[in-house]
Amino acid sequence: MKIRGLKSRPDGFTLIEILIATAIFVSLLGVILYFGFNASGLNIFLSENLVSQNELQLTLNSIVVEVRSMGPSSVGGYPIESANAGSFVFFSDTDNDGLFERVRYYYSNGTLMRGWTKPSGNPLLYDHAGEKTTEAVHFVISQPSAIFTYYSKNQTSGDGPMTVPINPNLVRAVKIELAADRDPDQLPEPVIYRIFATIRNFRNQ
Secondary structure (H helix, E strand, O other), X not given: OOOOOOOOOOOXXXXXXXXXXXXXXXXXXXXXXXXXXXXXXXXXXXXXXXXXXXXXXXXXXXXXXXXXXXXXXOOOOOOEEEEOXXXXXXXXXXXXXXXXXXXXXXXXXXXXXXXXXXXXXXXXXXXXXXOEEXXXXXXXXXXXXXXXXXXXXXXXXXXXXXXXXXXXXXOOEEEEEEEEOOOOOOOOXXXXXXXXXXXXXXXXX
């Protein structure tokens, strides 16, 4: 029996359906290939971002410990040798052996460097030629004029810092701010860390 009003659907796909399916397939294939070709680059960026975070965190944590425990040099010098925007030189017993090492953090060509000099000889002296240096943080994009800022006794991190030239005798705290980014023109965003350290031995001075 034939029922009027119903039309039978022809077998197979229409040309429009085939074109739509092909377009979807090509788009998906393009996305897969794009991410496939860029997977190694993405992994590199993520790895380098993680390295920058670790370097910044470890370095700033180390600086805080060293700054808080700084004291007079082993030859009787003042605890802070020099305090500048792009470098900070002070004395701290970093290895807990009773002698105060000369510690120097400074910016050089996109890298935050750490210098370390142990007093030696009789009488004791600091041989700057024997300074050991390591690269603490790579790909630093901070301006050297903004890495280290210093505060006197009555100032806090919310106040304005000391103005240059810095008198080391008046420094009671230091703020370190670092931004690192392997390629500022590419994602991910720069890694930024800042920390405020009070010199423990000067707290009441």
